[in-house]
Amino acid sequence: xxxxxxxxxxxxxxxxxxxxxxxxxxxxxxxxxxxxxxxxxxxxxxxxxxxxxxxxxxxxxxxxxxxxxxxxxxxxxxxxxxxxxxxxxxxxxxxxxxxxxxxxxxxxxxxxxxxxxxxxxxxxxxxxxxxxxxxxxxxxxxxxxxxxxxxxxxxxxxxxxxxxxxxxxxxxxxxxxxxxxxxxxxxxxxxxxxxxxxxxxxx
Amino acid sequence: xxxxxxxxxxxxxxxxxxxxxxxxxxxxxxxxxxxxxxxxxxxxxxxxxxxxxxxxxxxxxxxxxxxxxxxxxxxxxxxxxxxxxxxxxxxxxxxxxxxxxxxxxxxxxxxxxxxxxxxxxxxxxxxxxxxxxxxxxxxxxxxxxxxxxxxxxxxxxxxxxxxxxxxxxxxxxxxxxxxxxxxxxxxxxxxxxxxxxxxxxxxxxxxxxxxxxxxxxxxxxxxxxxxxxxxxxxxxxxxxxxxxxxxxxxxxxxxxxxxxxxxxxxxxxxxxxxxxxxxxxxxxxxxxxxxxxxxxxxxxxxxxxxxxxxxxxxxxxxxxxxxxxxxxxxxxxxxxxxxxxxxxxxxxxxxxxxxxxxxxxxxxxxxxxxxxxxxxxxxxxxxxxxxxxxxxxxxxxxxxxxxxxxxxxxxxxxxxxxxxxxxxxxxxxxxxxxxxxxxxxxxxxxxxxxxxxxxxxxxxxxxxxxxxxxxxxxxxxxx
Numbered sequence: 001x002x003x004x005x006x007x008x009x010x011x012x013x014x015x016x017x018x019x020x021x022x023x024x025x026x027x028x029x030x031x032x033x034x035x036x037x038x039x040x041x042x043x044x045x046x047x048x049x050x051x052x053x054x055x056x057x058x059x060x061x062x063x064x065x066x067x068x069x070x071x072x073x074x075x076x077x078x079x080x081x082x083x084x085x086x087x088x089x090x091x092x093x094x095x096x097x098x099x100x101x102x103x104x105x106x107x108x109x110x111x112x113x114x115x116x117x118x119x120x121x122x123x124x125x126x127x128x129x130x131x132x133x134x135x136x137x138x139x140x141x142x143x144x145x146x147x148x149x150x151x152x153x154x155x156x157x158x159x160x161x162x163x164x165x166x167x168x169x170x171x172x173x174x175x176x177x178x179x180x181x182x183x184x185x186x187x188x189x190x191x192x193x194x195x196x197x198x199x200x201x202x203x
Numbered sequence: 204x205x206x207x208x209x210x211x212x213x214x215x216x217x218x219x220x221x222x223x224x225x226x227x228x229x230x231x232x233x234x235x236x237x238x239x240x241x242x243x244x245x246x247x248x249x250x251x252x253x254x255x256x257x258x259x260x261x262x263x264x265x266x267x268x269x270x271x272x273x274x275x276x277x278x279x280x281x282x283x284x285x286x287x288x289x290x291x292x293x294x295x296x297x298x299x300x301x302x303x304x305x306x307x308x309x310x311x312x313x314x315x316x317x318x319x320x321x322x323x324x325x326x327x328x329x330x331x332x333x334x335x336x337x338x339x340x341x342x343x344x345x346x347x348x349x350x351x352x353x354x355x356x357x358x359x360x361x362x363x364x365x366x367x368x369x370x371x372x373x374x375x376x377x378x379x380x381x382x383x384x385x386x387x388x389x390x391x392x393x394x395x396x397x398x399x400x401x402x403x404x405x406x407x408x409x410x411x412x413x414x415x416x417x418x419x420x421x422x423x424x425x426x427x428x429x430x431x432x433x434x435x436x437x438x439x440x441x442x443x444x445x446x447x448x449x450x451x452x453x454x455x456x457x458x459x460x461x462x463x464x465x466x467x468x469x470x471x472x473x474x475x476x477x478x479x480x481x482x483x484x485x486x487x488x489x490x491x492x493x494x495x496x497x498x499x500x501x502x503x504x505x506x507x508x509x510x511x512x513x514x515x516x517x518x519x520x521x522x523x524x525x526x527x528x529x530x531x532x533x534x535x536x537x538x539x540x541x542x543x544x545x546x547x548x549x550x551x552x553x554x555x556x557x558x559x560x561x562x563x564x565x566x567x568x569x570x571x572x573x574x575x576x577x578x579x580x581x582x583x584x585x586x587x588x589x590x591x592x593x594x595x596x597x598x599x600x601x602x603x604x605x606x607x608x609x610x611x612x613x614x615x616x617x618x619x620x621x622x623x624x625x626x627x628x629x630x631x632x633x634x635x636x637x638x639x640x641x642x643x644x645x646x647x648x649x650x651x652x653x654x655x656x657x658x659x660x661x662x663x664x665x666x667x668x669x670x671x672x673x674x675x676x677x678x679x680x681x682x
Contacts, residue, residue, distance in 0.1 A: 097470035142297060146213075146265035150320060150332045157313050157336060160227070164306045 008048055028074045036067045053133040110159040206466050209264035212271045215256040215279055216323075219316040222248030230305030242294040245308035246287045251314060253283040256319075267387045270325040270457075274526075277675035278322040278453045281530055282446045286315040288649060289442035290539060294643040296438045296544060297347075305551055307347060309427065311442065314340035318450035322457070327376040327386040330454060334372070334418060337447055338365050344442070345435040355436025364427045368417030375410025378403055379462075388462035400466045408463060412473050415458070418451040421477050421511055422484035424505045429492075432500035437552065440496060441540030445533040452510055452529050456522055459514070460679040467517040467681075474515040475608055482612050483506030486619035493555050498622060499539055502580060505619050506532050512612055513595045516602040523676035524594035527668060531591040531661070536574045538653020543570050545642035545650055551640065556626060561635030569642060569656035570630045572654035577623040579657035582616055587661035592616065 018038035025031050039062045046055035073079075130138075140148055193201055210217060226244050230237040256279040262273045290308045297303045317336030324330040342365065346358030380386050382403035383394040395404060420428040432440045441472060459470050485505025492498040510532070513524035546553040546562075546569060553559065563570040579586035584593075599609035656664065 143266055146268050147328050147332060149220075150329070150336065153313065153316065154332060154336050154339060156224075157339045157343070159312070160310060160313075161339065162308055164304065164310075164343055165346055165349050 004048060011041045011044045011048070014038075015045065028079070029071070032067060032070045032074055035070065036063050039063045039067060042175070051132060053131075053136055057134075208262075209269075209580040211260045212262050213269055213323075214259045215252040215270075215283075216316060216319050218252045218255050218583055219248060219312055219319065222251070223312045223316065226305075226312065227309050230309065230462075231337070233305075233645045235303075237305040238294060238298060238307075241305040242290055242308045245290050246313050248312060249287040249290070250281045252315075252319070253280045256280055256283070265329075267389060268326040268329045269320075269323050271323055272452060272678040274377075274457070274522075274675040274678040275319075275323045277526065277671055278449055279319050281533065282318045282322070282450055283315055285449075285533055285537065286318075286442065286447040287309050288440060289446070290440040291386065292441060292541060292544060292645060292649060293436075293438035295437070295643060299643065300348075302348065304347075307344070310340045310344050314344070314442075318446055321450045322453040324454060324457065325388055325461070327380065330458065330658045331369070331373065331376065333454070334451075335369065337450065338369070338418070341439075341443060341447060344439045345431060346350060347439060348436050351434075353434035354436060357431045360427050360434075361431045364417065368414045368424065370414075371410050371415025371417070375407040375412075375414060378407030378410065380407075382407065388458065391462045392464050394405075395463060395465045400463075400469065404463075405466065408466065408470060409473060411458065412455075412470065412477070415451060415455045416477050417456065419448055419507050419511075420500075420504055421507050422481040422504055425481065425484060428504055429488075429497040429500040432496045432503075433494055437496070437540055437544050440499075441537055441544075444499065444536045446539065448503070448507065449529045449533055452507075452514070452525060455511075456514055456525060456679055459517075460522065460681050464680065471515050471594040474511055475605070478508045478511035479608060479611055481511065482507060482615045483508075486615040489622045492622070492629055493557070495543060495554050495556060495559075495626075498556070498626075499536065502619070502622075504535065505615070506580070509595050509612060509616075510591060512608065513598050515608075516598045517681065518598065518602055519676050519681045520601060521598040521670045522679050522681060524598040526672040527594045527674055528591040530668060530672070531587045532580075534653050534656050535576050535580050535588060538572065538650050538657065539580075541646045541649035541653060542569055542573045544646035547642075548637060550640065552616070556629055558636070559626065559629050560633035562630040562639075564635050565639055566638075566642065568647065569650060573630060574627050575657050577627055581620040581623040585658065585662070587620055587657045587664075590661065590665060 015038050018041065020036065021034040022031050025034065039058055043055040043058040043063075046052070046058060055062045195201055220358065222244070226241050226248070229244065230241045233240060256271075256276050259271065259276075261273070261276070265272050284419055287589070290311050293307055293311070294303070297307055311584035314337050317333050317338075317340060320329060320333030321337060324333050342362045345361055346355055348354040376386070379391060382401050383391040383644075385391055385394065391404075395401075417424040417427075432444065435443060458475070463470055481504050483509060485501050488504070489498050492501060506528075510525050510528045513521045513528060515521070516524075543554065546566070548558065559570075559573075562573070575586065579588035582588045582592045596609050596613065599612070600607045
């Protein structure tokens with residue numbers, strides 16, 4: 001058993017265990033942390049496959065953005081997770097049927113792929129001696145530049161939309177103003193009052 | 204692929220994209236005072252893009268993903284001009300109601316960019332990205348009056364159903380890609396021409412047609428239309444009813460004609476069915492409407508049915524009929540909505556049929572414009588709507604096996620005439636129910652302009668439009 005096989009089995013076992021814990025632990029924060037663990041081990045599996053770009057993507061996008069967002073939502077919002085679990089036993093049979101079907105489908109597909117041999121039907125356009133990050137970059141910024149840039153414009157519209165629909169300028173909101181802070185001097189910041197004994201300062 | 208080839212071909216899109224980003228920055232820095240500047244800038248950007256499209260290079264760029272030909276140029280010029288009109292109407296309206304945010308013109312420019320990408324799409328991916336860019340901008344525009352419950356409702360309905368239609372479209376695209384082995388229309392056509400077209404491709408094509416039918420609001424995928432037209436701000440509804448419909452129809456025609464030229468009998472029957480259902484739903488649904496915006500929504504469903512009838516004939520003549528119909532309809536419907544923008548009573552919009560009672564004695568100009576536009580849309584000769592329908596029925600009749608469909612369409616256009624005639628009767632023969640506010644100049648200009656085009660200017664316009672649409676229809680490459 002060589003090192004790659006050991007690494008694969010170890011990562012796969014951790015991935016499965018973490019994924020199972022995501023849906024079974026009671027504390028939602030722990031659940032998100034296990035999700036992050038499973039993303040990391042998934043990234044490890046991609047590295048083993050030689051797809052280092054996908055591995056980085058998984059870490060940057062899913063761990064860096066999605067999981068952290070989940071964590072924020074779980075910690076900031078007052079979601080009642082106990083009530084979300086209500087009816088778990090009632091829906092369990094349906095869930096088991098669906099996951100059983102999914103399992104059968106996956107076994108059939110992997111059986112077919114194993115019988116055929118894992119050969120790609122896409123015409124091979126890989127250039128040897130270049131990392132796959134660079135290869136993706138080469139295709140993305142040449143053949144697919146039009147789609148890439150247009151997708152950027154779609155995101156721009158989404159951003160404008162989010163701002164138009166949600167941004168409200170409330171009057172009276174206190175914001176930090178550095179210019180005001182540095183322009184503050186003794187005259188505007190300090191008031192000398194004469195305090196009579198036994199009276200205190202009146203506003 | 205240097206600047207000189209691909210970028211020159213996509214010059215209108217580059218102008219719009221860079222213009223929109225520039226205007227966004229200008230608006231962000233100028234803040235509250237920027238509406239007039241950004242709106243003016245947007246109109247100029249759109250006109251520049253129209254000129255760039257009209258005079259620019261034609262050809263295929265980005266490995267076939269972007270096509271500039273007579274059809275795309277014709278529709279782009281129409282779309283950009285319609286968008287400029289929408290900015291003109293919207294800017295004044297938003298300023299009047301005190302919601303002058305500079306994002307409105309920027310979003311219209313970005314929607315126009317998406318529509319330009321749609322009519323130039325030569326690939327399933329550029330088709331999808333173009334549709335999404337246009338739709339996302341339109342969703343936001345519908346919700347622009349964010350404190351208005353109806354506007355929010357309409358935007359939400361539009362968004363959810365639009366997402367559903369995008370799902371259908373993507374599912375169809377993935378099936379087509381899987382069975383044809385390519386996302387390029389030309390390659391799909393080549394793959395389909397080897398022997399018979401496979402069932403998988405047809406299956407995907409039907410899903411694609413369903414997704415596109417959503418976007419043009421053809422029945423039975425029309426259910427969002429009345430609610431969205433009613434809830435959306437009136438200038439946005441005017442925009443929604445005109446340019447995006449033309450863009451989606453041209454895209455429809457391009458996918459079917461260039462990607463599936465060998466499967467004309469297959470798609471023709473689907474499109475015919477959609478067309479006839481639309482004509483029926485539009486004519487019958489409009490009969491019970493009291494709200495004019497909802498009425499216009501059903502009218503647009505029926506009219507899209509006629510345009511699809513032209514498309515269903517699967518010939519060059521049919522494509523010309525579709526283009527001609529859409530352009531003439533766009534002008535009519537913009538005029539209709541401009542009339543609605545002009546009609547206010549004590550600060551409240553007059554959007555129901557009874558509120559129009561006796562309008563001709565209170566506001567003769569607007570009433571006559573509305574009358575001409577109604578007569579035009581119902582298809583009275585020699586108004587523009589008659590010529591639009593004339594082209595469609597001529598194409599349908601000259602296609603073998605489409606005779607009864609043409610007769611069916613004619614019968615329901617007579618049924619639909621009832622609701623336009625009822626509106627005219629309300630305006631001319633009912634007792635007036637009170638004064639209306641002075642109509643704003645912008646809405647009046649657009650309304651009277653559209654009415655003047657409906658008759659008599661259409662006679663001059665046809666002389667120009669006929670050769671242009673004929674050349675554009677030839678670009679689809681059908682017999």
